[in-house]
Amino acid sequence: MSIVPSFTPPAAAAARAETRARARMGTAVADFFLADDDRLDDQTRATVARVLADAVGALDLAIRRHAARLLGRAGPDDAAERLLRLRDDVTRRLSRPGLLPPELVEEMIARVRQDAIAAALPVAVAGPDEPSLVVRLAAVPDAVVAAAATALLTAENRRQDEGGASGELPAELHHRLAWLVAASLHEMAGHDPAVGRALAEATARSIAAHDEGDRLDAVAMRLAIAIDARGEELPELLADALGDRRLALFVAVLARALGFDHPQGRALVIEPDDERLWLALRALALDRPAIARIALALADADPRRDIEAFADRLDEVAAVSPDAARAALAGLTLPTDFRAAIRALGAA
C-alpha cells in the first residue's frame, strides 16, 4: 500500500507550520513552568517508553499474525502478505498526543516506578540459613497460601527476566490498547474491509486470551488475601516483605489490611512524599520503630525520598492515633469508580 505524496499549497503549508510552531512553543512554555519534582526523570521516561513499545509490539505481532492467517485462509488474495509486510511503526502512530488513554500511561508509570524501587530495595536476611519470605510461604502446609506464594515467585520471575510482559496490563486497559493497535494496523492497511474483519477477529481472540489474574499485582493481592494477616502479624509481614524485596507483596498486604485495591496501595508507596503512607501505617497501629524501618528501607531504594525530612516529622506521625488515621483515610476505601465520580463532580 503506497501513499502518493500530494502537493500542499504554500499558504496551507505556511499555516500548518505556524500551527506546529505555536503548539511546540506552547508545550515548551508549559514545560518550563513544571516543577522539577513533578517531571518524569529520564530513566523512568525511557523505561516507560520501552514498556509501552513492548506492550504494543506484542499486541501488534499477535494481532497481525493471526489476522494474516485468517486472510490467508479466506482466499488467494495477497492481503495476508501485505499485512505482514507493513513496515510502519505502530508505537509511533499511537504516540500522537491524546491518543493513548491517560489511565494506560498512568498504569505504566506506576508499574515502572514500583519495579525500580523494588529492584533497589536492600535485602534483609531473615536469619541464618532461613529461606526468604516468599520461598518459606511457598512451602507452608496451607495449600492456598503455598499456591499463591508459588504463583508470586513465578510472576516476579517473569517480570524480572522479561522486563515486564504485555500481559501485565489490567483487562480494561489491555482491551483498549488492543483495539488501538488494531485500528493502527487498519489505518496502515488502507482501511480495507476484509483486512478490517480479520483484524477484528484476531483482536477479539487476543483479548479473550488475556488473563489479568496472571499479573504480578493480582497474584500478590491473592497471596495477601490468602495470608490474611491481622493485627500483630502485620508489622512483621510488612517488614519481611520489604526485606525480601517483594514490593508488590508489601503493597498488597498494606492494601488488603486497609481495604484498598492494589493501585491505591501502590500510589501510597511509590510517591516519595505521600503523607497517606504514614497515616496508613498508623491506621494499622504500626509503632514508631516499625514505621521508621519501613521509611528507611524505602528511602534507601528511592533517591527521591528525603529521610532527614521524614525524621523531622516522625514524632508527629507516631503521635497520630490509629482511629484518627483510619478516619483520615476513610475516603480511600470507597470503590474506585465512586471516587472517580466524586472527583469528576468536584471538578465540574
Added chain:
Amino acid sequence: MTVVDHPAAVLGASFDRDGRLVAADPALAALNARAGGRVGAVFAPPALATVVRLARRLGIVVSRGVTVADEEADIEMWARAQPEGDGVRLAVSGWREVACWAPPRRAGPVAPDAAWRWETDAALRLTLVSPDAGRRHGFDPFALLGRPLTALFDLGSEGDGLLPILSALAGRSALADQPARLRPTGAAVRLSAAVRTDAAGGFGGFLGSVRIVDEEEQAPAPTAPAAGLPAGFSEGLDRALRTPLARIVAHADSINAEAEGPIAADYAGYAADISSAGRHLIGLVDDLVDLQAIERADFLPARDPIDLADVARRAAGLLSVRAANGEVSIERPGFGDAAPATGDFRRTLQIMVNLIGNAVRYSPPGAVVAVAVGHDGDRVVATVADRGKGIAAADQARVFEKFERVDPSEPGGSGLGLYIARRLARAMGGDLSVESAPGEGAVFTLALPGR
C-alpha cells in the same frame, strides 16, 4: 595511614544524645581526627555521621555499607548504629582500603557470555531462573523456584577438589567458573555469580549466570602455559591510563556533586556522563590489565551482528574533542553508510578508538584523518588514514608487537594498543594491517568477517 589488624575486627564508638562523640576505638578516633573531628563534636566523616544521625533520629538500628575518604585512599566498611540509652553506639567492621579510583563493583552477574540467569536468597533457594533456560534446555524453570540451588545444578569440584561456591560463600566474594551439570538435562555448564549483601554486609544471595560449555572443556584440560607477561606490566598501564582517568572521574564526580557550589542540573548531568564514561574506560583498562585473558588460547570475543560504519562513526565521535584540540579533523563514514559485519561491539569500538586515536596523535595541525568503510571480498573493512610521518617498512611488523610504539619518541601510550587491537581483530576472525611509507602517512585496515 591507620593499620587495622584484621578486616573482621569490629571497631566501636559511642555518641551522646546530641550525636556528639563520647569515645572511640583508636583506629576510628584517628580516622575522625584526620577528617578534622574530635571528641565532643559530631563525627567528621560524613557517611558515618549520617548513619549515627539517622539511628538517633529514627530510633532504630541503621546498618549500611559506607565509603569514607581517608587521605589517599577510600575506606569501605560496614557501619551499624544502634540507639542505646540516650545515645548511639556505632560499630564498624569489614574495614577495607580501596584505591579511590577503583571502579564501582558491579552488582550483576559478571560473565559476559552468559546464556541465562539465576538468583538465590541467603539460604541458596532459587528465586529466579530465566524462562529462557526452560526453552533452551527443555525443563520447567518455574517448578524450580523456591527449591535449593542444588535442585537445578549438580555442583562439581575443580581439579584441586575444592568447590568454588564454598569459597565464594565463605568470603562473600563473587563466584567464578563453578563447574556444574544441569540436573534436569545433564548438560555441562559453568556458573558465575555476584554476591548480594544485606545492609550489614552479610550474605544475601547470589545473582548468577550460566555459561554452557562443551564436553571437552568440562573435562579437566591441561592448564594453558602462562603467557609470560613482563613483570611490571600492570604498573606501567596504571601509570599510563588509570591515574589520569581516575583524576577525570574524581573531578567529574565533584562537579556532579556540586562541591564548588550550585550549577545547572544539565551540567551536573553532563559531569555524571563524563564520570560514567571515565569509569567505563577504567573498566576497559581493567580488561587490558588482564591481558592474560586475551592471550589465552580459549579467549573468544562475542560474534554479534554489528555495523562497522556505525562503530567507526562512534569512535570518531569519541575522539572529536581530542582531534579539535590538536587542530585535526576527522572524516568519518556518512550516516547513510552501513557495513554489516560480525564481531564484538565493544572490542571493535576499542580497536577503532585505538586506530583513530593514534592517527590523531601523529597528525600535524590542520591535517585530516580519514575514516572509511568498505568491502574486501567477503570481509568488511574499516580504514583509518593519516598524514603523519608514516612508518618505515622495516617497522611495520614491529608496531604490532607488545610494548612497541609507532614512534617511541612520542609521549603517552602504553605500547600495547596495536598489539591488543590486532589480537582482538584476529580473535574475532578478522585482521589488522598497515600500509605506509615514511613521510606519506599510514593506512591501518581493520577487516572483520562480513554478514
